[in-house]
Amino acid sequence: MKTIYLDNNATTMVAPEVLDEMLPYFSRFYGNPSSMHRFGGQVAKKLSEAREKVATAIGAEPDEIIFTSCGTESDNTAILSALAVNPEKRHIITTRVEHPAVKTLCEHLAEKGYLITALEVDSDGNLNMDQYEKSLSSDTAVVSIMWANNETGVIFPVERAARIAHEKGILFHTDAVQAIGKIPIAMRDNTIHMLSFSGHKLHAQKGIGVLYIRRGTRFSPYLIGGHQEKGRRGGTENIPAIIGLGKACELAGQNLTEENSRVRGLRDRLENEIFKQIPNVKVNGGRAPRLPNTSNISFEFVEGESILLLMDQYGICASSGSACTSGSLQPSHVLRAMGVPYTMAHGSIRFSLSIYNTEDEIDFVIDTLPPIIEKLRQMSPYWGSAQTACKT
Amino acid sequence: MWEYTDKVREHFLNPRNVGEIEDPDGVAEVGSIACGDALKLAFKLDENKRIKDARFKTFGCASAIASASALTEMLKGKTVEEAMAITNKDIADYLGGLPPEKMHCSVLGQEALEKAIENYRGVSYKKPEEEIVCVCFGVTDGEIERAIKQNHLATIEEVTNYTKAGGGCKSCHEKIQAIIDRVYAAEKPDNQPVARPKLSNIQKIRMIEETIESEIRPSLKHDGGDVELVDVVGNRVLVATRGACATCQASQATLKGFVEWKLKELVSPELVVEEVAP
Numbered sequence: 052m053k054t055i056y057l058d059n060n061a062t063t064m065v066a067p068e069v070l071d072e073m074l075p076y077f078s079r080f081y082g083n084p085s086s087m088h089r090f091g092g093q094v095a096k097k098l099s100e101a102r103e104k105v106a107t108a109i110g111a112e113p114d115e116i117i118f119t120s121c122g123t124e125s126d127n128t129a130i131l132s133a134l135a136v137n138p139e140k141r142h143i144i145t146t147r148v149e150h151p152a153v154k155t156l157c158e159h160l161a162e163k164g165y166l167i168t169a170l171e172v173d174s175d176g177n178l179n180m181d182q183y184e185k186s187l188s189s190d191t192a193v194v195s196i197m198w199a200n201n202e203t204g205v206i207f208p209v210e211r212a213a214r215i216a217h218e219k220g221i222l223f224h225t226d227a228v229q230a231i232g233k234i235p236i237a238m239r240d241n242t243i244h245m246l247s248f249s250g251h252k253l254h255a256q257k258g259i260g261v262l263y264i265r266r267g268t269r270f271s272p273y274l275i276g277g278h279q280e281k282g283r284r285g286g287t288e289n290i291p292a293i294i295g296l297g298k299a300c301e302l303a304g305q306n307l308t309e310e311n312s313r314v315r316g317l318r319d320r321l322e323n324e325i326f327k328q329i330p331n332v333k334v335n336g337g338r339a340p341r342l343p344n345t346s347n348i349s350f351e352f353v354e355g356e357s358i359l360l361l362m363d364q365y366g367i368c369a370s371s372g373s374a375c376t377s378g379s380l381q382p383s384h385v386l387r388a389m390g391v392p393y394t395m396a397h398g399s400i401r402f403s404l405s406i407y408n409t410e411d412e413i414d415f416v417i418d419t420l421p422p423i424i425e426k427l428r429q430m431s432p433y434w435g436s437a438q439t440a441c442k443t
Numbered sequence: 444m445w446e447y448t449d450k451v452r453e454h455f456l457n458p459r460n461v462g463e464i465e466d467p468d469g470v471a472e473v474g475s476i477a478c479g480d481a482l483k484l485a486f487k488l489d490e491n492k493r494i495k496d497a498r499f500k501t502f503g504c505a506s507a508i509a510s511a512s513a514l515t516e517m518l519k520g521k522t523v524e525e526a527m528a529i530t531n532k533d534i535a536d537y538l539g540g541l542p543p544e545k546m547h548c549s550v551l552g553q554e555a556l557e558k559a560i561e562n563y564r565g566v567s568y569k570k571p572e573e574e575i576v577c578v579c580f581g582v583t584d585g586e587i588e589r590a591i592k593q594n595h596l597a598t599i600e601e602v603t604n605y606t607k608a609g610g611g612c613k614s615c616h617e618k619i620q621a622i623i624d625r626v627y628a629a630e631k632p633d634n635q636p637v638a639r640p641k642l643s644n645i646q647k648i649r650m651i652e653e654t655i656e657s658e659i660r661p662s663l664k665h666d667g668g669d670v671e672l673v674d675v676v677g678n679r680v681l682v683a684t685r686g687a688c689a690t691c692q693a694s695q696a697t698l699k700g701f702v703e704w705k706l707k708e709l710v711s712p713e714l715v716v717e718e719v720a721p
Binding site for chain 1: 452455456458461472476477478479480481482483500501502503504505507508579580603607610611
């Protein structure tokens with residue numbers, strides 16, 4: 052059975068070009084870039100090339116790039132650094148819809164005595180900017196607002212938010228894990244102090260992350276050890292992953308137009324056809340500015356895990372914001388923050404596409420999904436009464 | 444991805460007995476869409492008071508659908524007393540087990556069954572003094588206590604897995620811990636059989652009589668049956684069936700599945716029930 056992979060916000064395939072670029076650095080050029088010999092030195096050269104490619108992809112300078120182990124490490128480093136360099140400040144501003152890498156850290160910091168403001172979003176998923184401006188205070192150590200939401204794809208006006216923070220001299224961090232490679236990012240044109248992203252969301256491997264730190268930003272390292280990354284992140288560099296990420300960033304730059312035209316077209320087609328064929332559906336965040344590859348659709352009166360497992364029978368991979376799939380008992384915190392009713396939240400499915408998806412694949416999903424929803428609705432105790440209620 | 448058994452997958456992909464029953468003898472709906480799973484269960488009896496049809500509708504995940512499907516299959520051919528004896532563990536066992544986080548699906552099945560039987564009998568077993576502990580999922584102290592006892596749950600996490608209680612805002616965790624502590628404090632003697640005072644014969648017979656009077660008779664009488672204690676010889680409890688039970692094909696199953704089970708639970712696990720000729 053063919054796999055139809057529509058879960059690219061979870062992770063992506065390593066691009067063949069990326070893998071090719073990485074392979075020699077496992078067993079042929081395995082030297083340590085910190086070594087004095089030429090064998091290691093040749094690796095150092097590749098490392099700095101990769102750093103340049105990563106910097107170019109986000110319109111930054113190479114010395115503003117720190118390689119980490121993952122997006123979570125980058126997020127943690129950024130926020131904890133901001134607190135460390137502002138020891139007298141106790142206030143953090145974030146949002147209710149952050150990825151756990153930021154959200155859970157902030158909850159943990161709240162237990163340690165920090166004051167957390169988690170900004171509200173409206174029913175379309177848009178950030179409450181009034182609340183944001185009112186929350187900024189002289190006690191605010193850092194603002195951390197994601198660039199784009201992983202579940203709905205809703206894009207936040209982080210550049211505007213960063214400008215407001217910058218005017219007040221407050222550090223601004225953004226988790227841009229989902230935004231990289233999907234929308235243009237140019238750090239030289241904004242005032243964001245710190246930005247985090249991860250390799251495996253843009254066709255590099257898992258286990259490599261990036262923390263961008265604007266020149267002149269005060270910084271306190273999280274991992275303390277060797278002099279790697281100019282002492283800002285100790286630990287021997289993950290060379291094959293970094294080289295792969297360099298290539299992936301280069302490809303992402305080339306593919307940005309396709310992502311925003313062909314991939315967006317496939318996503319829109321998927322949504323439109325689902326709307327035509329299946330009653331009682333809603334696109335969560337559909338009216339807000341969104342990533343071109345993400346679609347979060349609620350199917351009322353059915354449960355997400357059941358939809359996922361039935362789609363899995365046909366090789367279709369997606370994810371859900373239902374309670375049953377999250378391992379917790381409540382549906383996604385993002386959908387709850389948006390006030391999506393429980394009848395809708397439990398039946399939410401996220402499709403996230405990549406440039407490797409084809410029209411045939413989308414057509415197959417469009418043919419396969421309606422009978423699956425119908426089967427589950429026939430089984431649902433709420434469906435019959437909902438139908439009657441609608442008619443009367 | 445959950446580790447579901449082949450049997451869970453099979454029941455999920457091909458659920459048995461989906462639908463409703465016209466004019467059911469017992470019907471109940473438990474759970475809610477807010478909680479993430481809901482189950483509507485109905486059954487119909489034949490002329491011998493055996494369940495001839497059981498149907499369900501469910502809103503829930505794969506294991507909720509599979510648990511409901513399994514339950515309806517298990518119910519068919521059983522008397523109401525036999526059905527009463529089905530526990531959430533039986534449902535999970537029928538399916539070859541459920542992931543720990545999904546045990547609440549089997550508990551939902553058992554709850555629906557209990558409520559459907561209450562509906563059939565026109566009585567409510569739920570004690571009115573039960574108090575809601577978990578506000579997020581509307582779980583009472585009684586429900587939590589029963590789940591702890593039946594499944595030997597020892598941690599808050601396990602209680603959440605089985606009942607959902609404590610899976611939301613977590614503000615009830617202290618109360619859940621208190622219930623766990625209370626149950627185990629009361630159960631200590633059971634866990635240490637050596638320390639358990641041996642029942643004297645007199646005590647044993649008195650307890651058997653009390654159990655039959657307060658726990659067993661009312662249920663049987665509801666179906667027009669009755670049971671009488673004839674003698675107790677060692678751990679053998681000799682009884683005679685009366686009323687509808689005396690002529691009922693299912694009385695043997697009732698004696699073993701209900702009377703003996705109750706006596707084992709409430710008096711002594713060694714007891715065996717035997718029927719003597721009337």
